[in-house]
Amino acid sequence: MKALILNSGLGSRMGAHTQQKPKCMAQIGGGYTILSRQLTQLAAAGVGDIVITTGPFADALAAHVAELRLPIQVTYVHCEDYATTNYIVSMHRAAPHLRGHDVLLLHGDLVLESSVYADLLQNPRSVMTVDETLPLPQKDFKARLADGRIVEVGVSLFGKECVACQPVYRFTAEGFAQWLDAIDVFVANGDTRVYAENAFNAKNGSIPLWPLQLNGRLCSEIDNPEDLAQVSERFLRTLR
Numbered sequence: 001m002k003a004l005i006l007n008s009g010l011g012s013r014m015g016a017h018t019q020q021k022p023k024c025m026a027q028i029g030g031g032y033t034i035l036s037r038q039l040t041q042l043a044a045a046g047v048g049d050i051v052i053t054t055g056p057f058a059d060a061l062a063a064h065v066a067e068l069r070l071p072i073q074v075t076y077v078h079c080e081d082y083a084t085t086n087y088i089v090s091m092h093r094a095a096p097h098l099r100g101h102d103v104l105l106l107h108g109d110l111v112l113e114s115s116v117y118a119d120l121l122q123n124p125r126s127v128m129t130v131d132e133t134l135p136l137p138q139k140d141f142k143a144r145l146a147d148g149r150i151v152e153v154g155v156s157l158f159g160k161e162c163v164a165c166q167p168v169y170r171f172t173a174e175g176f177a178q179w180l181d182a183i184d185v186f187v188a189n190g191d192t193r194v195y196a197e198n199a200f201n202a203k204n205g206s207i208p209l210w211p212l213q214l215n216g217r218l219c220s221e222i223d224n225p226e227d228l229a230q231v232s233e234r235f236l237r238t239l240r
Contacts, residue, residue, distance in 0.1 A: 001046075001047055001049070001101065001102045001103070001104060001121065002047075002049045002050065002051060002097070002098055002101045002102070002103055002104070003042050003047045003049070003050045003051070003103070003104045003105075003106070004050075004051045004052075004053075004091070004094060004098060004103055004104070004105045004106075005024075005035070005038060005050065005051070005052045005053070005106055005107075005108050006053050006087045006090055006091070006105075006106075006107050006108055007022055007023075007024050007035070007052055007053055007054055007055065007061060007108035008053040008054055008055035008078075008079040008082045008087055008090040009023065009055060009082065009087065009108075009109075010055065010056060010082065010083065011023030011056075011109070013223050013224040014026065014222075014223075014224060014225065014228070015224075015225055017225065017228065018056075020057070020060075021057050021060050021061075021064075022054070022055070022056060022057045022058075022060065022061050022108070023108065023109050023222070024038075024061065024108040024109065025057075025060065025061065025064055026222065026228055027232075028111060028222075028228070028231065028232045028235050029232045029235060029236045029239075030235070030236060030239050032235075033064065034108065034109060034110070034111060034222065035061070035064065035065070035108060036064070036068055037111060037235075038106065038108075038110070038112075039065065039068060039070055039072060040068070040070065041112070041114050041117050042072070042104075042117070043070045043071055043072050044114070045114075045117045045118065045121055046121075047072075047104060047121070048071060048072045048073060049072070049073050049075075050072055050073070050074050050075070051074075051075045051076075051077060051094050051097050051098060052065070052074055052075070052076055052077070052108075053076075053077045053078075053079055053087070053090035053091075053093070053094055054076055054077070054078045054079065055078075055079055055082030055083075055090075056082060058076065058078050061076075062074075062076060075097050077090065077093050077094040077097065079093060081192075084192075084193070085192040085193060086192065086193050086194055086195060086196070087107075087195070087196055088183055088186060088187065088191075088192060088194060088195065088196040088198070088199065089187060089192050091180070091183055091196050092180075092183050092184065092187045095180045095183070095184075098176065098180070099173075099176075099177055099180060100173055100177075101173055101176075102170070102171065102172055102173050102176070103169075103170075103171045103173075103176045104117075104120060104121065104169070104170050104171075105167070105168070105169040105170075105171065105176075106167065106168045106169070107167045107168075107221060109221045109222045109223065110166060110167070110168060110219065110220065110221050110222075111218060111219075111220055111221075111222065111231050111234075111235050112168065112218060112219045113217045113218045113219065113238055115217060116129065116168070116214065116217055116218075116219050119212060120168065120170040120212065121170065123170055123212065124172075125172065125208070125210050126169070126170065126171045126172050126175040126176075126207075126208055126209045126210065127169070127170050127209065127210045127211065127212040128143060128150055128153070128165055128167075128168065128169050128209055128210075128211060128212060129165060129166045129168040129169075129211075129212050129214050129219050130143050130150075130163045130164065130165040130166075130211040130212065130213060130214065131163070131164050131165070131166075131213065131214040131215070131216065131217075131219070132163050132164070132213065133214075133215060133216045134164040134216075135164070136158060136162060136163070136164055137164055139155055140155060140164075140221070141153055141154065141155055141164075141165050141166065141167060141197070142154065142155070142157040142158070142162045142163065142164060142165060143157075143162065143163050143164075143165040143211065144157050144159070144161055144162050145161050145162070145163060145211065146161065146205065148210065148211075149205065149208065149209060149210055149211075150165075150209040150210065150211055151204070151205035151209075152200075152201045152205070153165065153167075153197040153200060153201065154195070154197060154198070154201065155195075163211065165211075166214075166219050166220070166221060167197075167221075168219060169209075170212075171209075172208075175207055175208055175209065178203065178206070178207045179196070179199065179200055179203075179207055182199035182200060182202055182203050182207075183196055183199045185199070185202075186198065186199045186202070218231075218234050218235065218238055220234070
């Protein structure tokens with residue numbers, strides 16, 4: 001099992017928090033940054049081989065990881081085109097380090113309860129976190145279900161067959177290779193400003209992916225300072 005953490009974005013909506021460091025280094029309380037919490041949880045769960053994609057402030061990110069002194073091996077994949085491409089390019093460039101492995105994939109701005117990692121890692125199938133207890137968000141990711149499987153993921157999906165979700169995945173090696181193959185096609189065609197999920201959707205449900213229910217547990221992204229305050233408050237409650 002390898003983990004892939006996507007940290008190549010600009011984080012432009014975070015204001016002062018991303019003027020001198022990447023978003024993943026924002027403090028969430030308890031002595032943790034978003035990234036240090038993710039890495040600490042992964043190490044505790046036995047995932048010690050981690051690929052991190054980088055964009056702005058890549059050196060600061062690597063220095064932050066080194067300071068943590070965790071029992072992990074980190075491979076950095078830099079995306080110099082971070083300002084003009086989406087993370088579909090970062091995943092494409094990280095592919096040589098990931099093919100042939102089961103992969104736990106998460107975005108670098110996500111804060112999760114430890115029990116969510118446990119459920120992801122114990123699942124033998126390819127799964128994505130969803131939460132049917134939440135209303136459908138207007139601008140964030142939703143998953144479309146059919147026959148119990150996730151067949152489409154995107155921000156513009158609506159309907160009774162859709163559920164709120166977060167971009168946290170546990171993929172089998174075979175399933176992840178199928179997604180990477182679809183990503184290769186998009187990048188070769190110059191479709192580099194779209195979500196990697198667009199490539200998943202292009203396979204029309206042929207890549208097996210099942211929902212993993214959160215049932216209200218913390219698994220939230222941080223897009224702006226308001227999110228940071230709200231998620232940090234929830235996170236601190238999980239430490240009590």
